Amino acid sequence: MIQFKSIRPILWTNNLEESITFYCTVLGFKLDEKNADWGWASLxxxxxxxxxxxxxxxxxxxxxxxxxxxxxxxxxVDKLWEEIKDKAKICYPPEVFEWGMKEFALYDNNGYLLQFGTAQ
Structure with missing residues (x-):
């Protein structure tokens, strides 16, 4: 039986260093590997x-x-909001939705929409 084990998005960017900085400094990701010749990084x-x-x-x-x-x-989600709300462009602040999630959303340096949620 075929199993899907994980998903690992690749986000395209015009500025690799700026994107690495955003994800590492704003969201706390760790840079695991970078290859400048390929124009690629793993976080x-x-x-x-x-x-x-x-x-x-x-x-x-x-x-x-x-x-x-x-x-x-x-x-x-509330603690994360307090840590990053002043570090990125906000789409919407924390809100509890009818589907039982409290979430907020922001845009990364490339304009990708990132949503963060915690079950209520």
Whole structure:
């Protein structure tokens, strides 16, 4: 039986160093590996893995971004909000939604929508 074991998004960026700085300083990710020749980096925070990459000859990208968001389930959404609310462009502040999650959202340095939520 085929099993899907994990998902590891690759976020395209026009500025690899700026993106590494955002994820490491604002969200507390750790840079695990970087290859400047490839224009690629791998980051982790606890059980979350992300990759960052410069567009290359295999991709046709007119504009950095996508029509969706990355949703991070966290343990203490209010505490996280207090730590990062002044460090990034905010989409919406903490709110409890009818589906039982308290969440907020912000934009990273590339304009990707990042949502953070804790079950209530």
């Amino acid at each position: 982790t925070k606890e059980e979350v893995n992300l990759m960052l990459a410069l567009p290359n000859e295999h991709t046709f990208i007119e504009k950095i971004g996508f029509s969706g968001s990355l949703y991070f389930e966290v343990t203490e």
